[in-house]
Every structure is written in C-alpha cells, then in structure tokens.
Amino acid sequence: MARRDAPEVNAGSMADIAFMLLIFFLVATTMDVDSGISRILPPIIEDDVEPPPPIKERNVFVVLINSNNKLLVEGSPLDISQLRDKAKEFIANPSDLDNLPAKKDVEVDFFGSYEVSKQVISLQNDRGTSYKMYIKVQNELAAAYNELRDELSLQKFGKPYSELSKDKRKAVKRIFPQRISEAEPKNVGGAE
Amino acid sequence: MAKFGRKGKGGMPAISTSSLPDIVFMLLFFFMVTTVMRETTLKVKNVVPYASEIKKLEKKSLVSYVYVGEPKKAFQHIHGTEAKIQLNDAFAKISDIADWIISERLERDEKEVPFMTTSLKVDSKTKMGIVTDIKQALRKASALKINYSTKKEVPVE
Numbered sequence: 361m362a363r364r365d366a367p368e369v370n371a372g373s374m375a376d377i378a379f380m381l382l383i384f385f386l387v388a389t390t391m392d393v394d395s396g397i398s399r400i401l402p403p404i405i406e407d408d409v410e411p412p413p414p415i416k417e418r419n420v421f422v423v424l425i426n427s428n429n430k431l432l433v434e435g436s437p438l439d440i441s442q443l444r445d446k447a448k449e450f451i452a453n454p455s456d457l458d459n460l461p462a463k464k465d466v467e468v469d470f471f472g473s474y475e476v477s478k479q480v481i482s483l484q485n486d487r488g489t490s491y492k493m494y495i496k497v498q499n500e501l502a503a504a505y506n507e508l509r510d511e512l513s514l515q516k517f518g519k520p521y522s523e524l525s526k527d528k529r530k531a532v533k534r535i536f537p538q539r540i541s542e543a544e545p546k547n548v549g550g551a552e
Numbered sequence: 553m554a555k556f557g558r559k560g561k562g563g564m565p566a567i568s569t570s571s572l573p574d575i576v577f578m579l580l581f582f583f584m585v586t587t588v589m590r591e592t593t594l595k596v597k598n599v600v601p602y603a604s605e606i607k608k609l610e611k612k613s614l615v616s617y618v619y620v621g622e623p624k625k626a627f628q629h630i631h632g633t634e635a636k637i638q639l640n641d642a643f644a645k646i647s648d649i650a651d652w653i654i655s656e657r658l659e660r661d662e663k664e665v666p667f668m669t670t671s672l673k674v675d676s677k678t679k680m681g682i683v684t685d686i687k688q689a690l691r692k693a694s695a696l697k698i699n700y701s702t703k704k705e706v707p708v709e
Contacts (some may be wrong), residue, residue, distance in 0.1 A: 385580060396671065404692055498603070
C-alpha cells in the first residue's frame, strides 16, 4: 500500500537536460587530433667543447632556402617538386657515384653486411623564409627517407615499412637513418 | 465530417520519444570521450600548414603548445600585425620561453620530463625568423623534442 505513495519521476525533461550537457561539451571541447613532423633539436654547443671533425663534402646534401622561398640544392637552383627524387638519389647513392656519399659496411640484423651510406642532409634557411616553405621542404626530405625505407622493406620483406615488426624496422632504420642537420641560424641571403 | 477525418488520422500513433534521452546521452558520452577540453583561447591567427609525412602526437598531457602567428583583429591595436608568440593564454616574448618551459616541467612528474614535447603551432604565413628564435630558446632550455604541428595532406600523385 505504501508503495503507491511514491510517484513516478517525470522523465520528460531528461532529454532537455541531456541536450544541455551535450551542447556544453560541444562548445567547451575540441576534437582536433594533434599531428605533425617530429624533430629533435641538437643540444646547445658549449664553447669549450671541441667542434666535431668536418664532414666530407660528398657526404653532405646542402639545401638552402632563401627569403624568396627559392631552393638552392647542392649549389644549383631546384624546384621543390624535384627535391624528393634528388634527395633519394643522394641518400641511397644507387650507382656508387664519386660525388655522392661514401658507403661503409655495417653489420645489420636480417641484412648481414650492408653498405650504409654516410649521408647527412644539411638544411639552412633564412630568417625571411616562410614557414610554409620550410615545412614543405622538411616534409619532402622526410618523404625521401620514408620512401627509401619503404622500397627497401618491400624488396627484402615484401611488406611496407609501417607493417614491419619492431626489430625489422630498426634494421631498416639503421640502413637509412634520418639525418637532417640544421645549421646554426645565420642569414642565407636574398632580398627582404 | 470532422468525426470521420479524425478517425482516418488516428491510424498513425505518435512516435514515442521516451528513448530520446538515451540517444542524447549516447551522443553526449561519445563527445565526452573523443574530445579534449579547450585549454587556451587563441589570440593569434593560426592556420597550420599541410604535410604528408606526419606522426600523431601521443600522450597529450606531456605536450606543451607554442602558438605563433599574427595577432587576431581584436588585439591588433595593441600588439600590431607582426607575428607574435602566445604561451598559454597570453602573448609572450622570446625571453619568456625559458621560464615557461621550467614552469611546464614543474607541473609534470619528474620521470615524465624527458618525454615532454613542445608542439609548435605556427601559422603558415609566418616568417622563419621568429621560429628560429623559438628553436634557439628551446635549445637553451634543453627542451629538445619538438613537433611542427601540421595538418594531414592527402598526397597528390
């Protein structure tokens, strides 16, 4: 009998309350996924530390971007669309040319003794270079490495790099290590 | 006549709305799980460039954001139209970055400090000068892990 006294709670406004909460969360939160190009900056060089020995010129791929967003690659102007192929050719040095990086035999898991090129990419930009261009160049260089790794892993394991196991990925990474060095800031030149 | 008309319409019952709260709650939980709270109000214009070789940032709690860009219209009469840095909710100078990095580190667990990343959200129209200055400041503060925030671009082949 006493049970009859407790009336049923009216749930008609439940939808309104839920809508209100929903709208609050829609407004107060963001959904964007953070993604981007990850880089590790070099630590500051102490004055009393001896500078590292200079790298041979044939092992360095110099990319300059001036303030007009024009590229100068290895001493000659280049369009951004060709940068990726040029960088790939430099990194891998497929036909063992004299002006492209020297190679050193390195013992790598899964591959045995492998000729790894001593490549370094040096990227320099001007203070007036636009950030958009800089990211484009960074992206092309990263793409060159990624494509080479993909090609190698397809050839060796029959799978793209992203699907390899951790050990195999490490081995491929040892053959094509991403070495993009950015010079200490200075003005590369070009009209302001 | 009216009687007849009514009878004809009576064939369709009203749609039950009793499950509406459930549906809305479902949506609500979806948004609560997939989104993150907005922490800062942007005071600079910020359209990040596109890139294809990108990596997702993991562990959002370990990421600190540096926004760089032209001040928004409302702030232009004070701060001008030159690209500015925004840390947290306020405009900042290059010299403020070191202090800011230290305060960001203090907020985190000591073990997590080496994994902290600084995400540079730089407007694509910005010149590299200010970005270079920020990078130098970060190097001095030894916050070496950085991430140039970009949007995913579908490669055009």
